[in-house]
Amino acid sequence: MKVEIETCRDGEIAIVEYDYARRDPKEKPMILDVLLQAQASAIPDLAFRYGCRARNCGVCTVDLNGQPRVACRARAREGDRISPLNTLPVLADLVVRRDGVARQMRNRLVRSAPGNDLNKEPPEDYNELTACIECYACL
Ligand code: SF4
Numbered sequence: 813m814k815v816e817i818e819t820c821r822d823g824e825i826a827i828v829e830y831d832y833a834r835r836d837p838k839e840k841p842m843i844l845d846v847l848l849q850a851q852a853s854a855i856p857d858l859a860f861r862y863g864c865r866a867r868n869c870g871v872c873t874v875d876l877n878g879q880p881r882v883a884c885r886a887r888a889r890e891g892d893r894i895s896p897l898n899t900l901p902v903l904a905d906l907v908v909r910r911d912g913v914a915r916q917m918r919n920r921l922v923r924s925a926p927g928n929d930l931n932k933e934p935p936e937d938y939n940e941l942t943a944c945i946e947c948y949a950c951l
């Protein structure tokens with residue numbers, strides 16, 4: 813299965829074609845599987861982030877055919893193009909700067925945090941914020 817991976821080194825963008833080798837004929841790989849195999853075989857210095865591999869940590873988000881997707885839970889298909897999230901500055905390949913968003917979130921969390929009193933119900937928007945996995949797909 814052929815996919816295109818957008819790389820960005822020192823501001824220079826290139827499209828690398830990668831032919832994913834299915835581990836068995838029925839395998840339906842996720843985008844993260846494709847990236848891991850590409851890095852292990854053809855593009856050893858390919859930069860991307862991942863953590864939990866279970867849609868919990870939110871750091872693996874990339875653009876898939878121009879739409880933000882959590883890479884560990886997005887199925888790869890023939891001809892897909894994988895590129896970095898286009899809403900944040902690119903550091904290298906598929907890795908983007910996330911600290912600007914965290915700074916804005918911090919101000920909001922400080923205002924709505926419940927403090928140390930565990931008997932006090934937190935405000936509703938605090939629960940909404942803690943449900944966010946910070947994948948930044950909604951940016
Ligand atoms: S609110 Fe945005 S950043 Fe949070 S989980 Fe949903 S899409 Fe991801």
Ligand code: FES
Nearest residue numbers: 863864865870884
């Ligand atoms: S690796 Fe954690 S959400 Fe994808």
